[in-house]
Amino acid sequence: MRTSAFLPFLLVPAALVAQAPAQSLGERVKAERPAVERLMAELHFPEAQKRAEALLPATKPTFDKATNQTLVSSCGAFLDLAEAHRLATEAADAAGAWEKALDYAKSAKALATECYAGVKEPFTQAVTYYTQSGARAKQVLEENDARIKELKAKTNLDPGERQELDLAIGVEKEVVDSAKWVSFFQTYLDVTKRENGAYDPLVKVMEDKLKGEADQVADYKAGKGEKTKWVEAVVSTPAYLEAQGDKAGRARWLYRLAALDPENKKVQRQLDIVHGRAAAPATKPVKKGKKGKQA
Numbered sequence: 001m002r003t004s005a006f007l008p009f010l011l012v013p014a015a016l017v018a019q020a021p022a023q024s025l026g027e028r029v030k031a032e033r034p035a036v037e038r039l040m041a042e043l044h045f046p047e048a049q050k051r052a053e054a055l056l057p058a059t060k061p062t063f064d065k066a067t068n069q070t071l072v073s074s075c076g077a078f079l080d081l082a083e084a085h086r087l088a089t090e091a092a093d094a095a096g097a098w099e100k101a102l103d104y105a106k107s108a109k110a111l112a113t114e115c116y117a118g119v120k121e122p123f124t125q126a127v128t129y130y131t132q133s134g135a136r137a138k139q140v141l142e143e144n145d146a147r148i149k150e151l152k153a154k155t156n157l158d159p160g161e162r163q164e165l166d167l168a169i170g171v172e173k174e175v176v177d178s179a180k181w182v183s184f185f186q187t188y189l190d191v192t193k194r195e196n197g198a199y200d201p202l203v204k205v206m207e208d209k210l211k212g213e214a215d216q217v218a219d220y221k222a223g224k225g226e227k228t229k230w231v232e233a234v235v236s237t238p239a240y241l242e243a244q245g246d247k248a249g250r251a252r253w254l255y256r257l258a259a260l261d262p263e264n265k266k267v268q269r270q271l272d273i274v275h276g277r278a279a280a281p282a283t284k285p286v287k288k289g290k291k292g293k294q295a
Contacts, residue, residue, distance in 0.1 A: 026080035028055055029087060036091055043251045043275065045095035052091040055084045060111075063118050071122065072188070075115040079195055082111040089202060096255035098213075102206035109199035116196040119188060126185040134178030137171050144168065213256075231261040235270065250274055 032055055039048035061077050064070035085108035092101035141148065151157065151165040216230065223229030234240045235257055244253040251274045257267045272278035 025055070025057070025077065025084060029080060029084045033087055036087060040091065040094050043248060045091065045251065045255050049088070049091040049095040049097060049100075052084075052088040056088060057081070063114055065118055065122075068122070068126065071119050075119055075188070075192060078111045078115040079192070082108040082115075082195070082199065085111065086199070086202065089206070093206065093209075094252055094255070096252070096257070096259035098206060098210055098256065098259070102203070102210060105199060105202040105206050109203055112192075112195040112199055116192040119192055123185045123189050127182055127189070130178045130181040130185070134175050134182065137174040137178060140171050141168070141175065228261040228264070231257045231264055231267065235264065235266045241270065247274060 032051065036048045036052050039045075039051065060081065061074070063074045063078060065074070085104045089101045089104040089108065092098070092104060148165070148168045151161055151168065154161065157165060217223070217227055218225050220230045220233060223233065235254075241250055241253070244250040251271070254267055254271050254274060257264065258271065261267065269278060273280050
């Protein structure tokens with residue numbers, strides 16, 4: 001599982017964490033992923049797809065740009081939803097539902113893009129503001145370094161000196177707080193920017209698979225571009241199945257053929273064999289040629 005999708009709330013200052021709503025979808029995705037992956041490992045791809053799709057809400061949440069707090073909450077929700085779509089993409093791909101997988105991948109990309117676009121300008125401005133604020137506070141401390149040390153060294157301070165030292169302590173706190181906010185907003189920008197590009201490869205993989213398949217179907221002249229005729233041709237040729245590699249590779253290929261032609265009995269037969277519901281046909285022994293008469 002990729003760790004970048006869920007923005008680490010340990011990085012969020014306490015003031016925002018205390019007010020941010022719980023990201024229940026993120027927790028559900030994290031909890032459900034092992035079960036979905038286990039179903040996929042067992043080659044139960046349609047079941048894995050259904051389980052992953054069950055995590056997807058009927059409607060997309062609203063991206064609230066009102067305050068930094070709502071930006072944090074909205075962006076976290078969008079990235080959690082993008083991760084849920086990633087899981088649905090993986091399961092749908094394995095189950096042969098490539099068109100759905102592409103749609104889910106594009107949705108994940110769109111969610112991550114909207115998140116980054118929403119925080120880019122305000123959070124960049126926040127980084128600039130707190131960087132400058134921290135720099136000004138440091139300058140004040142540097143210009144008054146000797147006096148601050150003198151005040152801190154005193155055991156007894158008169159009211160005026162106490163007020164002066166309290167102001168200096170406040171400036172020191174401003175330096176620390178500014179650095180903390182710079183780190184927070186910059187980290188958020190870095191993570192959301194990375195997520196914005198993280199789904200591009202997923203979209204491309206699904207687009208390439210669909211295009212490659214379409215090209216193969218179009219090139220099958222005997223079928224005149226008809227998918228069901230192409231499915232019948234390839235499933236009837238053992239070399240195609242053997243080329244898929246291991247059992248998981250064969251199952252993925254067969255589920256894709258089943259998606260293209262659900263009524264094809266040869267495909268269903270091969271799926272039954274993969275799942276152990278039917279026995280593989282016995283291998284015919286190689287016939288030996290007759291030996292010629294010796295002179």
